[in-house]
Amino acid sequence: MPYRSPVPVAGYTLVELLVVLAIAGLLTTWYVGSQGRRHVDEAILALRSQTAQARHEAIARSLPVAVLYRPADASFVTLAGRSGNVDVCESGEEVARLELSRFPGVAVARVPAEGLVWLPSGSGRTCSGSGAFNTTMELHEGRVEARVIVSRAGRIRSEVSR
Numbered sequence: 001m002p003y004r005s006p007v008p009v010a011g012y013t014l015v016e017l018l019v020v021l022a023i024a025g026l027l028t029t030w031y032v033g034s035q036g037r038r039h040v041d042e043a044i045l046a047l048r049s050q051t052a053q054a055r056h057e058a059i060a061r062s063l064p065v066a067v068l069y070r071p072a073d074a075s076f077v078t079l080a081g082r083s084g085n086v087d088v089c090e091s092g093e094e095v096a097r098l099e100l101s102r103f104p105g106v107a108v109a110r111v112p113a114e115g116l117v118w119l120p121s122g123s124g125r126t127c128s129g130s131g132a133f134n135t136t137m138e139l140h141e142g143r144v145e146a147r148v149i150v151s152r153a154g155r156i157r158s159e160v161s162r
Helices: 012-062
Strands: 065-072 075-080 093-099 109-110 116-119 124-126 135-140 145-149 156-161
Touching: 012 065, 012 075, 012 093, 012 116, 012 145, 012 156, 065 093
Parallel strands: none
Antiparallel strands: 065 075, 065 116, 075 093, 109 135, 116 124, 135 145, 145 156
16 A cells, blocks of 8 residues: 555645746746847937938938947947038037947947948948948847948848847
């Protein structure tokens, strides 16, 4: 005859505990991953908007407008040209700034060293004076990378790879 305890034993089996821990681990991993993506998603949308707004400013003002990355303070700045000003990249009027410190954990992976200049025609060039460009600006947060892709025709799109 099998032994039966006079007091009922209540508890969980080892298998039940392991299943609960595995589910909790999966949910934690998903939550932490989704939190990280939010910052890089917001940052790349803000950079895309700033780049598009710079193009619109150039057309509206009939003056060149530049978008530059300043590593000293980890920010993207938009500089508008002034009448008679040939070099907007050096002495333009700052009209917008995107500070990456607003997005914890997001850093620059790659940006064009020359900067982007939108012309009143809506096309672009670089600050070094080279003609039309196709360029990519990349941000990352951990293993998540995001890009703003700018074509010589003025199309701007963003993508995030997870």
